[in-house]
Amino acid sequence: MFSRIKEDIKSVFDRDPAARNTFEVLTNYPGMHAIWIHRLSNKLWRNNWKLIARLLSTFSRWLTGVEIHPGATLGRRFFIDHGMGIVIGETAEIGNDVTIYHGVTLGGVSWNGGKRHPTLEDNVVIGAGAQVLGPITIGKGGKVGSNSVVVKDLPAGATAVGIPGRIVNPNKSNDASEQREEVAKKYGFDAYAVSADNPDPVAKAIGRLLDHMHLMDNKVAVLCKEINQLGGEVCQEALPELRVGEFDEDEKAAAKRRQSHVESFDPEI
Template identity: 40%
Template sequence: MAHPRPHIAECDPLWRQMRNEAETAVAHEPILGSIIHAGILYQQSFERALGYRISMKLGSAEISAQALREIADEAIAADPQIALAARADLQAVFDRDPACHSLLQALLFFKGYLAIQCYRIAHWLWKQGRHDLAYLIQMRMSEVFTVDIHPAARIGRGLMIDHGHGIVIGETAVVGDDVSILHNVTLGGTGKSDGDRHPKIGNGVMIGAGAKVLGNIHVGDASRIASGSVVLKDVPFCTTVAGVPARVVGAGGCDKPASQMDQTLDQSFSDAAQ
């Protein structure tokens, strides 16, 4: 006799936790019941919930939420890496942001997280040669979240964009795994020439608020870029840079500054400044 297949929530711990959080949230704040039921409790999986949330945020008079839902579902079904990256991004927000108290909170309300997932859909479209549709999603993402990521940029898993405001990531930029980026950061080019012209950010890097990283330069793994810095040259592995223009002021502090989120400068900064 065949055994019935388990409900996906029973074999997916992340989705089970999110559904539990959703039920608790509805009990505490019934006015949010329609949002949470439609976005979480009526959905069959995390992947379906993700596609729904993206479509509801980006839908407009120019492109309907239903059309966007179909696009998002198509991308997520075609490329399992999208959902895997979305899960890693979600865990990164929950682990690194002390203002995040649940997985549900990040999916529903954190525009930095949502913007990254919109980029991942646009990136899939870009790789399929559907550039105009990818540009449309980029435009809507910028309008809704004030996060402008070119769909051709290459971004790894476990990215956290804290506050999700004023972010610009250019066409040929590369961002590694487990990176944290605070608000008003630019990964931009210099000049007007075509070609490979944007920064390459290593794994575990933390980029402070207001930092500008410009040109086809490399930021080594486990490095920190202090808030307000303007980085125009390569950054060595596991170092801290600060200033305008930025210069090395100390060590990175640990093997994954992005996870520690420590933005203080140690005594090495004072010594270097003298």
């Protein structure tokens, strides 16, 4: 039991940069408390102590704001971040290293008995407010965007967003996205959310810029190689590192200048 708790705590540090120490996790993470209580209620449920299991589950809901039916199956290193408003149904099955955020529902769409709740395979991430409904499967490494409603199976490695959920990056090799990430790292840029299928127009524009930079880099590299073969000496120095913080400093300096202009302004002139 204690080894599982230590494993749970380690998973929090791996996925939540706000976690500072073990005592803080033990005392201030209701998602963890809900999981630990569920392990006991699930054992009672499987041993046919169903009323006591439901009472313990209800107590956990009152204590943590997370409702997990005692019949649900939870994998190892399951992490509930923030926790409030989460509902996990009786026949839900959750794999290892799964992360879900507040306001998520793993619910059913039928009053019929049997399997009626979702299955989340390993390494799935469900964003805040998302609704995953019915006896569907979210494949290994799948992601569901915040406030999305998913009612159909999601392939492994795919991402679903919107209402109803639609796949925005099918599970296939995307050379363009990989190239963008490489170029972004080269120039010191965080390439988060610049995939070719991202619906954000700003992210798409940044992605196009990265594509252009990648093409220009390749062309310059070819030109440099040809010139060097002819006896020239070009492109010997590496590109200077682009520090994002420099832009922050420039913006702060500009804001300070603007403020000084405002303070020196005389309305009577």
